Structures are given as structure tokens and as C-alpha cells.
Amino acid sequence: MRTFFLTAALICTAGTASALCEDAWYLRNLAFDRAGYCFGSSLGKSVFSADCSTKSPRLTDWDQRMVSAHKKLEARYSCKINTKDRRLAASLIGKLEDVDLLPTLSEFESSCVGYTGAPVTMTSGIGMRDSYPTGIIASGETVHFRFEPWGGFEFVETDSGAGWVPEGSITPNTCEVFAG
Template identity: 30%
Template sequence: MGLRVLALALAVLPGGAFADTWCDDLWLARNALFAQAGQCFGTPLGRATFGEDCTGAASLDDRQKRAVEMIRRQEAALDCDVDTSRAAPLDVDHLTLRLRMPDQPIRDFESACIGWQGRAVTLRHGARADAVAVIEIPPGSDIGSYHASPYAGWHFLTVTLPTGLTAAGWTDRDVFAEGTCEMFAG
């Protein structure tokens, strides 16, 4: 979906809470990359989210720079203006996990695979084949995707297992293209 269509869709939705949540998620993704590179934060929100364990100057690699550019374009299209004077942590799904991830997804529209019927899917800590496995998604799980990936061939998914446990992570499998769900949404 193009950024203009996205901005138009958000503009016609009632209330600002949806856009605020979306912008908070984008702010987290962008700044988590800087925090991992050692950036220090001077705002209350930055310190509340990332702490004060930093080196000062952040140097991003090319992969991180491309991700930050994509995030900034989406923030501009949505006219995001996150209140960084607040000290309350962000209300972002899987915040603790996301803060530890070396690769950050970019908020996008949600899709869901209700009742996964395919073979097990491994979710990883990062968008790389050598990243630590977080969890295996077994058949019967519900899989959500509400983030785009700046990393070619990788998909960020959230999952609710049949046991009720929830998790999130990266996979190089496009489960939505495989089409093995009881039902699709989004």
C-alpha cells in the first residue's frame, strides 16, 4: 500500500488513538535502531524507553540506515508527532521483545491467518538466518502481520499459539502466500 493511501486511510478513521499508536510503533522502531547503535536519549520518553546505558554517538550500518529511511518516510506521510516529553513507556505490542531485537519491523496494516494449517514456522530474534530461534509456530496457531519488513525476504509476525501463549519474531517464510489457513482476515 502506498504511503499516500495509508495516510488517507488513517485520516478518515475516527479518533486519533489509532494514528497515535501507529506513530508510537514507528517511533519505537526508528529509535530502537539508534539505541542499539549506542545513541543517548535526552527526552523523557527516550530515557524511559531505552534507559541511559549508551555511548553517545550512534553509527548505523547500511541495513539500519535503509530501515530508518523507510520509517521516516512513513512517519512523514502520517504526520507523526510523538510526545517525547512524556515519561510513560510506549503502549506497543511485545515491547520488551522488540527492544531486544536487532532488526525492527515497520508498522503497516494488519492481516491475520486464523488457524494455521501448514508445517511449523520458526520465528527468529532477527531478520537473518543465523538469528536465534524464538519459537516454532505449530499448526492451529493464529498468525498476525501488522508490520512491513525493510529486510528483503523477511516477515515479522505475531502469533497466538493454541495454548494461548503469544510471541513475535522474524521468518523467511511468507505464510500468507502459502495460503494454508482456516480463514484469512485483513
């Protein structure tokens, strides 16, 4: 019964297409913000830094791939973000300040409820010498997977933070319940 209840709760709270669209828009535009883009829309101006320098930013290859992937995802889901609005309900706002390499959303989600393994350090990037810890996944936490893995790493979220971990660090065997 416990497994059914937890699974049902995860299904009810899992991201809707609207939430996916808002997070995709946010991630895509966060890359532009970090590159110094000066937003013209009301939404861009209210969500991102006013500290800008250009209307033609240069994105890194990594960010360009991430932006392209999110544009395709937004097209597939027929996303319509009202950029005249001043508010965005993206769940990722405030979670990625310490992350150097922005993740790419997946169309699929899963969660590890009640992590039972050894502590796992989340990092700002993927195996880079300059990566630094962004948090620790501790016993009992819920870990959310909703991003594409890359280069032997996967991006995860917890209530206490977000970051990159080596693929396979968290498995269904190290969870009280694994859903998704």
C-alpha cells in the first residue's frame, strides 16, 4: 500500500506540460542571461538580471546545444509562454546559481524516494577540474531525475539542492521506493 500511495503522489505532482514548458523556457533563457543578453520582454526583464551588456550574446557550445534541445522540446509540446507577463512559475528558479553546466530537460521523470545509500556529492559541472560541490545527497532524501544524462553524469535535484552526479550513483536498489 505504501508503494502505491507514494507512486500515486508522484504521478499527481509530476510535471505537467505547462511546468515542462516553463522550465524549458527558463533554462534556455538562463543561458542567454549568463552570456550577458539584454532582454526586451517584460518576462525576461523581471526574471533575469538587469546587468546585461549585449543583444547578440555568444553562447558556449554546451549552452548552444542545450538551447537547441529546449527549443525542440518546446516545439514538441507546443509551448506558449506569455512573455508580456512578469511572473514565471518555473520550478528551477533559484536552484541553478551554483551550477556551471546547465542541464537539458528530458521528457521523462523519475524519483528516488528515501535514498538509502552513502552520501553523494553533487557538483557544478561534469568531471571538470574547476567543478565544485553544490550539495550532498544524504540518506532519506528524495532525488528527482528529469534531465538528460551526458558524458557519464546525470543532473539531479533534491529539496536541498541540484547538481551533477556520476551516472549510476543512485539506483533503485538504494531507494525505499523508485518511481518513474
